[in-house]
Amino acid sequence: MSTTGVSPGDAGANGRSRMRGVRTYLIGLGLAILMTAASFWAAQTHLIYGPGIAVAIVVLAIAQMGIHLVFFLHITTAPDNTNNVLALAFGILIACLVIFGSLWIMANLNHNMLPMEPM
Amino acid sequence: MNAAATSMEQEPTSADGPASRRITVGYGFWIFLLSDIIMFSAFFATYAVLNGATNGGPGPAQLFDTTNVAIETACLLASSFSCGMASLAVAERNQKWTQLSLLTTGLLGTAFLVLELREFSSLVARGAGPTHSAFLSSFFTLVGCHGAHITAGLLWLGTMMAQFYAKGFRENIQHRYLCFSLFWHALDIIWIAIFSLVYLNGTRL
Numbered sequence: 292m293s294t295t296g297v298s299p300g301d302a303g304a305n306g307r308s309r310m311r312g313v314r315t316y317l318i319g320l321g322l323a324i325l326m327t328a329a330s331f332w333a334a335q336t337h338l339i340y341g342p343g344i345a346v347a348i349v350v351l352a353i354a355q356m357g358i359h360l361v362f363f364l365h366i367t368t369a370p371d372n373t374n375n376v377l378a379l380a381f382g383i384l385i386a387c388l389v390i391f392g393s394l395w396i397m398a399n400l401n402h403n404m405l406p407m408e409p410m
Numbered sequence: 411m412n413a414a415a416t417s418m419e420q421e422p423t424s425a426d427g428p429a430s431r432r433i434t435v436g437y438g439f440w441i442f443l444l445s446d447i448i449m450f451s452a453f454f455a456t457y458a459v460l461n462g463a464t465n466g467g468p469g470p471a472q473l474f475d476t477t478n479v480a481i482e483t484a485c486l487l488a489s490s491f492s493c494g495m496a497s498l499a500v501a502e503r504n505q506k507w508t509q510l511s512l513l514t515t516g517l518l519g520t521a522f523l524v525l526e527l528r529e530f531s532s533l534v535a536r537g538a539g540p541t542h543s544a545f546l547s548s549f550f551t552l553v554g555c556h557g558a559h560i561t562a563g564l565l566w567l568g569t570m571m572a573q574f575y576a577k578g579f580r581e582n583i584q585h586r587y588l589c590f591s592l593f594w595h596a597l598d599i600i601w602i603a604i605f606s607l608v609y610l611n612g613t614r615l
Contacts (some may be wrong), residue, residue: 298429298432298435298436298437299440300436300588300595301588305562309498311496316494316495319491319494320487323487327483327484327487329516330482330605330606330610331462333614334476334611334613334614335476335614345614348610349607349611350610351608352602352603352606354547356599356602359595359598363490363595363598364592364596378437378441379444382444382445382447382448385448385516386447386448388447389451389452389558390451390454390455393452393455393459394458395457
């Protein structure tokens, strides 16, 4: 394949064999199952300090998204993948602005709201 | 300016000419998927803001059933894996394995959709429909939008199976399949965010 890039979803530049392809997906599946099981366990256990559970679930979710991106969508840090990674980085930036910006603004509005009598 | 010009001479970015059609098609669809994810981020923001606005009605802890969510998650993860297996079969132009893996993908996706619709109808039957509170409106919008994407994906999947069967592994159809596989994997990524933030964080002890 040329050096101009790889398409997102393509397994890699150097014509991988079938077994290597299957192995990549199997590793991805195994890691994803591990992360999913861990976050379902974290949500139900008493062993973790209460407020830490939410953090654990979010961290596991982000880790699992990374695993899906690398093993299923084949978005990697290889030099021929730069375009795909840059687009992803911009998407993440906008998504974070939308989510955290909304939460921040709405919390601020709630804070400044005068107490209201129920109508 | 000068430095940039010399570095261009040293590292030509397109020594092999313009990128192949497969790369441009995949890249364009990747941009679309990212914009779709940004749309979902707006729904996630809405849900997070309205999370406590239950209007005196039931909240996440009373409504959601973690076992059901675990089965849905398993279905979607398995269907993502079998979609990957179909990608390998398509690359090898193997009709039998392509159709088999796509059929598995579709059946698992349908199972997910049935479980989700069953959950929705049981919520509505318990009086916790989207009209009850702002929290429930945002919940049905977010999860329902993901379900609508899955439905569209299943229709696309059926079309792909028919095209591979009728037209074989032509190049433009392989490009369409590349886009479908990206779409299906991206939906699984959005589901990770939904089961973590909506279901698990809502029902945790």
